[in-house]
Amino acid sequence: MNITTLAQRVFLLVLLIAAPAVWAAEPMIPSPPQLAAKSWVLMDASSGQIITEYNSDQRLPPASLTKLMTAYIATLEIQRGRIKEGDMVNVSEHAWRTGGSRMFIQVGNQVSVSDLLHGIIIQSGNDASVAMAEHIAGSEDAFADMMNTTAQRLGMSNTHYMNATGLPNPDHYSSAHDIAKLSRAIIYEEPTHYAIYSQKEFFWNNIKQPNRNLLLWRDKTVDGLKTGHTEEAGYCLAASAVREGMRLIAVVFGTNSEQARAAETQKLLTYGFRFFETQSFYKKGVELARAPVWKGTEKEVSAGLADDLTMTLPRGQLKKLKAEIVMNPQITAPIAKGQAIGKVEVKLDDKVMHTADLVALQPVEEGGFFRKLWDSIRLFFYGLFN
Incomplete structure (x- = not known):
């Protein structure tokens, strides 16, 4: 037996031994039980x-x-x-x-x-x-x-x-x-x-x-x-x-x-x-992001969830999930507390498994005349170059 053939057989043996461990990492989910009930x-x-x-x-x-x-x-x-x-x-x-x-x-x-x-x-x-x-x-x-x-x-x-x-x-x-x-x-x-x-x-x-x-x-x-x-x-x-x-x-x-x-x-x-x-991914009321605010008394607003973000999935899938925060492209005052200003998307690979609104955690009132005028000018030029 030459060295190449021996190496191939050793590799195949290692692969066969390792395979059950790989399969075991992803438990099979059987069909749910069928009950004797209405x-x-x-x-x-x-x-x-x-x-x-x-x-x-x-x-x-x-x-x-x-x-x-x-x-x-x-x-x-x-x-x-x-x-x-x-x-x-x-x-x-x-x-x-x-x-x-x-x-x-x-x-x-x-x-x-x-x-x-x-x-x-x-x-x-x-x-x-x-x-x-x-x-x-x-x-x-x-x-x-x-x-x-x-x-x-x-x-x-x-x-x-x-x-x-x-x-x-x-x-x-x-x-x-x-x-x-x-x-x-x-x-x-x-x-x-x-x-x-x-x-x-x-x-x-x-x-x-x-x-x-x-x-x-x-x-x-x-x-x-x-x-x-x-x-x-x-x-x-x-x-x-x-x-x-x-x-x-x-x-x-x-x-x-x-x-x-x-x-x-x-x-x-x-x-x-x-x-x-x-x-549980995020708790309600906890600041997850800060977003810029246009024409308001504040330049930023805190964003969080109105309800806990908790998910239930087959065993082994939760560790693969990724949560992404997507803010609205333009957030303009006035903003009410609890107003939706973005989203949290939970994904498994490229598939969106769950979506929840990101809401303002505090209100932001409309700014004064000069603040609104200045932000209107900025938004005008922002629109030209974006």
Whole structure:
């Protein structure tokens, strides 16, 4: 064997040995799991990006997932100081007579807001939900109006509420995508009370009832949110989990059993954590650039983002991303705070993966007569030579 042939074979052997290491650096992303459910969605909580979905905007009966909105409004009312956790709530006959799952409050008794909140979230009490609705809005119908107004604010375009419980009504519907949006708001807008969603049981009135979210027992990274079930809706679940700083939200509608909704939701969470990752590039309100201003009281304006720039992508792609800042070619006063004056483009190779507006971080007022005149002259000549 001559030296050239030997060298070629050694080179080929090195190439074959090295190749698996190269391939391993780029993990293969399999197709997302197909679930035994009517609809589902898997969302990264931080970025709000959807990782996978099926019929996620289909309008379906949400059953007790409705109570996520009931509890969310209650916690916001506490946060705003309009009600207090220690406030005592009178239990009406309407609340007491409400059918379905119950906290077992008694008509004419008084129950604290805090206990009702636990009864809504952990025990899925229809009676507790109606009592809370009446305490906040005076009637369940009025509370449903509050629910719909809040849904509109959150961009829940495929949701309409008729009651605080999720009991069947042809005009009461939501979608997996909308429930994921609501879950994200619950987690980030009112984190003080989010810990209730992870509690496995609640003892009240000498009755101990377990949380129906089986994933709280099966997966220690799961810390919420809520189950739902009616004959019409099937078995539904909204769940959230955190692993290595990454939080995912999975919502499943219309499975055929309590065991199935937990198992199918677990498939989504496993897929998301195994094959995707999230990275925050820039925080809102942080100065990323300074741009020249024409005809203003200031010569420059600070530019930043109105919202955090966070992205979720298949593992291995985030390290390839590059962010570029592109300012508007001519920025002229007056400039309002929050006014778009440029863009941030996040690219993978030459493909733009995400675009976000760069906004003015402070206002710039229009300059005086001589400043405007001088800048007009400069702009005239600038235009001639550019």
